[in-house]
Amino acid sequence: MAALTFGKRDVAKMAEILDADYDTVEQAAAAALKRAEEIITSKAKFTAVGQLHYPAGHLDPDEARSNMVALGWYATQNQADTAALQLVYSTQTREIFRTWTLPIFHGTPAAYYTQRKKAREAAELALAGGKEAELARRVQWFTDNPHTEPPPWGPIWKTEEGTA
Numbered sequence: 001m002a003a004l005t006f007g008k009r010d011v012a013k014m015a016e017i018l019d020a021d022y023d024t025v026e027q028a029a030a031a032a033l034k035r036a037e038e039i040i041t042s043k044a045k046f047t048a049v050g051q052l053h054y055p056a057g058h059l060d061p062d063e064a065r066s067n068m069v070a071l072g073w074y075a076t077q078n079q080a081d082t083a084a085l086q087l088v089y090s091t092q093t094r095e096i097f098r099t100w101t102l103p104i105f106h107g108t109p110a111a112y113y114t115q116r117k118k119a120r121e122a123a124e125l126a127l128a129g130g131k132e133a134e135l136a137r138r139v140q141w142f143t144d145n146p147h148t149e150p151p152p153w154g155p156i157w158k159t160e161e162g163t164a
Contacts, residue, residue, distance in 0.1 A: 003072040010039050041106045044073035046080035050087045050097035
């Protein structure tokens, strides 16, 4: 099974870049590489990785470079899972690997942590929503600020008349 496949639209995108006029060959190559990176980034969503669990033969199990592998880029999680399952046991070398299918993040570590922070904050807000959570936040405020005048909060619960 191929890791990534490229169709007519991808070829057309590359042909469009290569058909443009450039002053130098280097500019054309840079444009082609940038477009190829955009195409791969849009398609590569998962990777399969493995780590040697039970070595056979004379390989040192502590030798990190010979015991870890990333298999490539896959468009779907099912493709990556299939590749990971094929790596679990080798009939050629009689080795057993632990495998994982991981999502690929195309960006910097800072951008990754920013994305994780936003996702965590959204999850915490979803968990802490509701009247009980607001009451708990207000009680915590009084615990943290015992001798301070409270902010002008509105009512938590409204009666049918609209008052607390």
